[in-house]
Amino acid sequence: DAGVIQSPRHEVTEMGQEVTLRCKPISGHDYLFWYRQTMMRGLELLIYFNNNVPIDDSGMPEDRFSAKMPNASFSTLKIQPSEPRDSAVYFCASSLEGEGNQPQHFGDGTRLSIL
């Protein structure tokens, strides 16, 4: 079975550039989550969607970050303009409908480096 697919796996770009991270969730999953992981702050939730609708974006650090889910099989996380402090590993995860008893399935992440 195909898991959650993220692209690119690695991205290196210069400060000020626009960065777009992509995610394909597991087919049939109703929820999609974007996380950021750093050594200092651990794994933090940025935003999550239910049936393509953003439900909670309180974790998005600032207006430079935006996320969309145009359909059930695709989501993007965009940073514009990017800054060195945005360097981190960004994960996408998906899960079935349900409460906290549903496990989340993670992709292998995008390692982002902003120079």
Next chain:
Amino acid sequence: SQKIEQNSEALNIQEGKTATLTCNYTNYSPAYLQWYRQDPGRGPVFLLLIRENEKEKRKERLKVTFDTTLKQSLFHITASQPADSATYLCAPVSGSARQLTFGSGTQLTVLP
């Protein structure tokens, strides 16, 4: 504010011994608690879920306990193997929540 603490950032044990990892939480009343494993360069992988009304849950060499009075979950790996070396993350979850808040993780190294 809600807080999740996992014991010592790193834990080293000898192969064959039992590893015990701790997850303590405050200002939470979780209905569930999830445990994940994360290998370097990979995303977290779900291992086990335990409900608030369950004292213990087992899966092969893994055992999880959940004490809502102590606000603590313990994660045990029996007969540990070098392949068990990874970072383990806990996530207490409120009943109505869909999102997860993770602890900082415990890096386990099983020495041959």
